[in-house]
Amino acid sequence: MDETAQLNLPLLQPAQAQKHVTVNEAMMRLDALVQLVLVSRVLATPPAVISDGVAYGVPNGAVNDWAGHDGEVAIGSNGGWAFVTPKAGWSAWITDEGQRALHDGGNWRSGMVTLSPFGAGARLGVAEIEHTIAVGAVSTTSTVIPSHAVVLGVTARVVNAITGSLSTWQLGTPGAPDRFGSGLGVGEGSWANGVLSSPLTYYAPTALELTATGGDFTGGQVRLSVHFLELTLPSI
Structure with missing residues (x-):
C-alpha cells in the first residue's frame, strides 16, 4: 500500500531513503485537504503561477498539467501539482462561488445540506x-x-x-x-x-x-x- 485510503497521503516504505520527501509530501496534502478550500472548480487551464497548498477542483476537459485529471483535486506542490480523488461526503469551500459544496462521489454539489444515496437533497x-x-x-x-x-x-x-x-x-x-x-x-x-x-x-x-x-x-x-x-x- 503506497497511500492512505481516505486522503491519499503517501506512506513511508520499509528501508526507504529520503524519508523526509515522503513525509513532507504527506504533510503538504494534509495541510491542503483538511478544511478544504478550492479556489475554483471551473477553471480548465492551470494558473501560470503555482502556489504551494492552493487547491482547485479540476473540471472536465482540463488542459496542460491538469489534462487527464478530470474530477480530481489539484494541489500546488513544489512548483507542480499533486492530485487527489475526492470521495462522497467530502466538503469544500468554493472561493469564487462564495459557498460550500458537498461531493456526491462524482461531482461537487454547491449549497447542499442533505444528500441522499441517489443525489436528492436540500440546497441552500x-x-x-x-x-x-x-x-x-x-x-x-x-x-x-x-x-x-x-x-x-x-x-x-x-x-x-x-x-x-x-x-x-x-x-x-x-x-x-x-x-x-x-x-x-x-x-x-x-x-x-x-x-x-x-x-x-x-x-x-x-x-x-x-x-x-x-x-x-x-x-x-x-x-x-x-x-x-x-x-x-x-x-x-
Missing part, C-alpha cells in the same frame, strides 16, 4: 445582484428568484445613495411591493432585512421590485441578496 442558496435603479416610480430587477425556490427572505444594502424626489422606498415583487421591506432608507449603507414570517415558494423565475414612496427615483445602486432553499431530484 443565495442569488445576489447589483441593481442600478432606473428613473421612475418603480425599478424592476432582472430575474433573480429561481423557479421552485422556497424563499426565506431578501436582504439589501444601498451601495450608492438613492436619489430622486422620494422619501423612502419599498422592496418586494410584482404584486407585493413591500413584501421584503418598507420605509427603507436612501443613504449609502442603508439596508433591508426582509425575513419572511413563513417561507414562500416561487414556481416561476421572478424579479424583485423597488418602489419609491413619496416621489420618484432618479438613480442609485442597491445590492440585493435572495436567500432560498431548493429541493433536488434523485438520479435515474
